[in-house]
Amino acid sequence: MSAATASxxxxxxxxxxxxxxxxxxxxxxxxxxxxxxGVGGGRAARFAAFVLGTVWLVIVLLPIYYMVLASxxxxxxxxxxxPWLPTGGLSLSxxxxxxxxxxxxxxxxxxxxxxxxxxxxxVLCSLGAAYRIVRRASHFxxxxxxxxxxxLAVPIQAIIIPIFIIVVKMxxxxxxxxxxxxxxxxxxxxxxxxxxxxxRAIPRELFDAMTVDGAGEWTVxxxxxxxxxxxxxxxxSIFAGLxxxxxxxxxxxxxxxxxxxxxxxxxxxxxxxxxYGIDVPVVMAAVLLSVLPLVLLYFGLRRxxxxxxxxxxxx
Amino acid sequence: MATVSTVLSNERAVxxxxxxxxARRRMLLLADVAGLSPTLLLYGLFxxxxxxxxxxxxxxxxDVVGPLRWVGVAxxxxxxxxxxxxxxxxxxxxxxxxxxxxxTPLAMALGLFIAGTQRYRxxxxxxxxxxxxxxxxxxxxxxxxxxxxEFGGLAWFSFHLKLSFLNQNWLGSPGITxxxxxxxxxxxxxxxxxLxxxxxxRAIPREMYEAARVDGASLAQTFRYVTLPQLRYTxxxxxxxxxxxxxxxxxxxxxxxxxxxxxTTRVLSLYMYDTGFLQTEFGYASVLAVVLAVLGIAVxxxxxxxxxxxxxxxxxxxxx
Numbered sequence: 001m002s003a004a005t006a007s008x009x010x011x012x013x014x015x016x017x018x019x020x021x022x023x024x025x026x027x028x029x030x031x032x033x034x035x036x037x038g039v040g041g042g043r044a045a046r047f048a049a050f051v052l053g054t055v056w057l058v059i060v061l062l063p064i065y066y067m068v069l070a071s072x073x074x075x076x077x078x079x080x081x082x083p084w085l086p087t088g089g090l091s092l093s094x095x096x097x098x099x100x101x102x103x104x105x106x107x108x109x110x111x112x113x114x115x116x117x118x119x120x121x122x123v124l125c126s127l128g129a130a131y132r133i134v135r136r137a138s139h140f141x142x143x144x145x146x147x148x149x150x151x152l153a154v155p156i157q158a159i160i161i162p163i164f165i166i167v168v169k170m171x172x173x174x175x176x177x178x179x180x181x182x183x184x185x186x187x188x189x190x191x192x193x194x195x196x197x198x199x200r201a202i203p204r205e206l207f208d209a210m211t212v213d214g215a216g217e218w219t220v221x222x223x224x225x226x227x228x229x230x231x232x233x234x235x236x237s238i239f240a241g242l243x244x245x246x247x248x249x250x251x252x253x254x255x256x257x258x259x260x261x262x263x264x265x266x267x268x269x270x271x272x273x274x275x276y277g278i279d280v281p282v283v284m285a286a287v288l289l290s291v292l293p294l295v296l297l298y299f300g301l302r303r304x305x306x307x308x309x310x311x312x313x314x315x
Numbered sequence: 316m317a318t319v320s321t322v323l324s325n326e327r328a329v330x331x332x333x334x335x336x337x338a339r340r341r342m343l344l345l346a347d348v349a350g351l352s353p354t355l356l357l358y359g360l361f362x363x364x365x366x367x368x369x370x371x372x373x374x375x376x377x378d379v380v381g382p383l384r385w386v387g388v389a390x391x392x393x394x395x396x397x398x399x400x401x402x403x404x405x406x407x408x409x410x411x412x413x414x415x416x417x418x419t420p421l422a423m424a425l426g427l428f429i430a431g432t433q434r435y436r437x438x439x440x441x442x443x444x445x446x447x448x449x450x451x452x453x454x455x456x457x458x459x460x461x462x463x464x465e466f467g468g469l470a471w472f473s474f475h476l477k478l479s480f481l482n483q484n485w486l487g488s489p490g491i492t493x494x495x496x497x498x499x500x501x502x503x504x505x506x507x508x509x510l511x512x513x514x515x516x517r518a519i520p521r522e523m524y525e526a527a528r529v530d531g532a533s534l535a536q537t538f539r540y541v542t543l544p545q546l547r548y549t550x551x552x553x554x555x556x557x558x559x560x561x562x563x564x565x566x567x568x569x570x571x572x573x574x575x576x577x578x579t580t581r582v583l584s585l586y587m588y589d590t591g592f593l594q595t596e597f598g599y600a601s602v603l604a605v606v607l608a609v610l611g612i613a614v615x616x617x618x619x620x621x622x623x624x625x626x627x628x629x630x631x632x633x634x635x
Contacts, residue, residue, distance in 0.1 A: 052425075052428065053425070053436065056505075060442060060446060060502070066468045067460065082475075083466075121357070125354040129351050132346065132347045132351050133351075135347075137343035137344070138343055138347045147355075147358075148354065151362045153612045154612075155562070155563040155607065155608060157587070158369065159362065159368075159369050159604065160588075160604070162364065162365035162369050162372065166365065166368075181357060184357055185357040185358055186362075188354055189358070217346035246452075246453075248450065248566045253592065263450065263452075264453070264566075271570075280460045280463070283459075284456075287452075287456050290453055291453055295448055299441075305444070306444070309444070309507065310510070
C-alpha cells in the first residue's frame, strides 16, 4: 500500500527534474508556455499573422525544394520533366557524379580541416584573451581590448588586398594555412566579445576565493574559467565554424589550386566549368551535400546555433 | 564549482603567502601577455597591419611584379574623376537603400510573428533560419537554377501556366537584375534580422501590453505606441547591420552577375576586386577599399550618434 502510493510520487519527482531544467534552458523571461501577449490578441489578427508567416515559409522553402528535387534527377530528367513535381523518375546519379567526377571530395576534406582548425584557433585565442581582459590585471589588457573592438568596424573586403600581399610575402599563398589564419583573424574580434560577455558573468567572489587561496593565474584559468565557459564555447565554435565553412572571399583570393580548394569556391568553380555549368542537378546535389553537415548539426543544437548566429549581429 | 568549494574549505587558505607586490604585478603582466598575444598576433598581422597598409597603398602604384612607386594623391584625384567609380558608388547606394526598404518591414513583421508563443510558430522559426546555414555560394547557385531562362523553375511556370512575365532573363537584363539581386539577398538575410526583432520584441515588458489593453488600445495603436517605440534600438541595430552589410556585399553578385549585364550591378566591392585582382592596379584598388571602409564606419558612427546608442550594447540587447 505504502509502496503503491509512494511510487507515483517518485515518478513525479523524477519527471519534474528535466522540466525544471528545460525552463531554465529556455532562458529567463521568455518562457515558451506563456500565452501570447498584446499584439496577436484578436482572432482575425492571429489568422492574418498565420497567413503571412506561412507565405514566408513557402518563400523560404520553394527554392530549397526546387534544389532538392533537381538534385535527385539526371540532367535528362531535369531538362524534360516538370521541375516542380517529382514526375518522370528520380535518380541518385547526380550525387554519385559529385564525388566521382567533380573532384569536390577534396574540397570537403579541405573545408573540414579549415573549419576545425579555425574553431580551435578562435576558441582558444578568444577564451585566453577574454580571461585576461575580464581580470583587468594590467593596462596592457585594457588597451588590447580597445584595439580588438576597433576591428569590429573593419570590413574584410576593404583589407583583402593587403591580406593577399602579406600572405604572398609570407610564402603562404595557395595554402590552407593562409585561409585558416586569415579566417580566424576575421572572426576573432566577435569571438572575444562573446567570450568577454560570458566570462564577465562569472561571480567575482569565485575569482577572489581562488586568488586568496594562492592560486596562480593559470590555475584560475584551468580550474575556474575553462569549466565555467563550456556553454559559450559551443556558441563561439558554431559562430566560428559557420564563418569558416561558408567563407568565400578569403579562399577565393588566397588559394588557387584544386588541391587547396574549399567548398564554396569549389562549388563556384564546378558551376563555372563548361561541363557542369549546364548540369544543374549535379550542382544542386553538390550544394546540398555542402550544407548537409550544418543542417544536421542545426537540428541537434538549435539553441547554440541561434546564439552563434547572434555573433554575426555584433559583427 | 566543486573545485572552488574544496578550495574554500582548505585550512591553509586562511593565510595565503603574499608575494612581493612588484613580483606579483610582473607575474600578472606576464599572464596578460601570454593570454592576449596569440589573439593580438593574428589580429595585428591580418587586421591592423592590413588597414594601415591599405591606406599606404592608396598613395602608390603597384602591380605586384614591378616596383612600388609613391604617387601622392594621384589615385585619389583619379577616384574623384572616374565615372566607373561614381557609377559603382551609385549602384552600391541603390543596393543599400533597396535592401533596407525591402528587408526592414519584412524582418520586423516576421520577428514579431516568431516572437509569439504558439507552438507552430517556433517550428516556422526553425525553418526560417535554414537560409543562414547555406553558404552564399550555395545560395547563388541555387537561385541560378531557379532563375535560369528556358529550363529554370520560373521559366517552367511561364511556359506551362502561360505566365509570360515570368519568362525573363532574370540575371541578364539591365532593367531588372539589380532588383533580382535585392530579392535574393533579402531571402538570405531577412531571417537573420527577424531573429533580432524577435529578441527585441521578447525583451519588451509584458506589463506594457497589459496596460495598453486596460486602456482599450486597438491592435494598431498597441503597435504604434508600445511595440514600435520599444523596438527603436532593435531597429537601429538591424538597420545598421543591413546598411554596413550591403555596402560591402560581394559574394552573390560576384557569382551571379560579375557586375553585369554591362556594369548595372557592379558595386564598389566588385569594382575594387576587378581593379585589384584582374587589372592588378593595387594602388587604385586600395583607394576604393579605403572608401568602402570609411563609408561603412561613417554609417555605423552616424547611426550610433543619431540614436546615442552603442553598437556593442545594441548587439547584445538584440541577441543576448
